[in-house]
Amino acid sequence: MPHTLDAVAASPWILAVVFVVAGLDALLPFMPSESTVLACGVAAANTGRPHLGLLIVVAAAGAWLGDVLSYRLGRRSTAAVTARLSHRRAVAVHAWVHRLLHSRGGLVIVFARYVPGGRSTTALAAGLVGYPARRFGWYTAGGVLLWSVQGALLGYIGGAFFESRPLLGLLVAWSGAFVITGLAVGIRRLADREVRAGVR
Known part of the structure; x- marks a missing residue:
C-alpha cells in the first residue's frame, strides 16, 4: 500500500485531478472534491508529495473557477428565470434569496460550501439574483481558501498521526470533515426555519 500511495502522489497529474474535481464540484x-483534497493531504504527510502548499493553492484555484462559472451561468439565466416566476410562493422565495444574499451574502457564500449541495446552489443563486460579481469573487476567494486549507490540513494531520496506516489516517480526516459538515447542516436547519418564516 505505501508503494502504491507513493506512486499516485508522485504522479504529475495528481494536482491536475485536484484542480478539475474541485472546479467541477460547483x-x-x-x-x-473534499475527499480528493483529504486523500492528497494524507499522501503529502506520508510521502511528502504533493507539496502541501501547492495542494492548497491548486484546490482553491479550481474551486474558485468552478464557483465563478456557476455564478456566471446563473447571471445569464436571470432574465429567463425571472420571466417564469408566476407562482406567488416562487416569487416570495426569489425575493427572500435576494434579500438574504444582499444582506448576508459574505457569510452565505463562504460557509454554504460546507453544506451538501450548498456550494453549487449558492453560486447559481447569487448569479440569478444579481449579487455583485466583484463582491462574489472576493467572498468566494476567501471561502475556497478556507475550504482548501481545512481539507488539506485535516488530511495531512490524519496522515501524520497514522503514518504507517494511511487508510486509517484518511478515515480520521473524513471524520473531522464529517463533524464540520454536521455543524454546517445544523446551522442550515436554523436558516431553513427563517426561510419558512420569511416565505410565510
Whole structure:
C-alpha cells in the first residue's frame, strides 16, 4: 500500500485531478472534491508529495473557477428565470434569496460550501439574483481558501498521526470533515426555519 500511495502522489497529474474535481464540484455536486483534497493531504504527510502548499493553492484555484462559472451561468439565466416566476410562493422565495444574499451574502457564500449541495446552489443563486460579481469573487476567494486549507490540513494531520496506516489516517480526516459538515447542516436547519418564516 505505501508503494502504491507513493506512486499516485508522485504522479504529475495528481494536482491536475485536484484542480478539475474541485472546479467541477460547483457544477456537478456529486464530484468528490473534499475527499480528493483529504486523500492528497494524507499522501503529502506520508510521502511528502504533493507539496502541501501547492495542494492548497491548486484546490482553491479550481474551486474558485468552478464557483465563478456557476455564478456566471446563473447571471445569464436571470432574465429567463425571472420571466417564469408566476407562482406567488416562487416569487416570495426569489425575493427572500435576494434579500438574504444582499444582506448576508459574505457569510452565505463562504460557509454554504460546507453544506451538501450548498456550494453549487449558492453560486447559481447569487448569479440569478444579481449579487455583485466583484463582491462574489472576493467572498468566494476567501471561502475556497478556507475550504482548501481545512481539507488539506485535516488530511495531512490524519496522515501524520497514522503514518504507517494511511487508510486509517484518511478515515480520521473524513471524520473531522464529517463533524464540520454536521455543524454546517445544523446551522442550515436554523436558516431553513427563517426561510419558512420569511416565505410565510
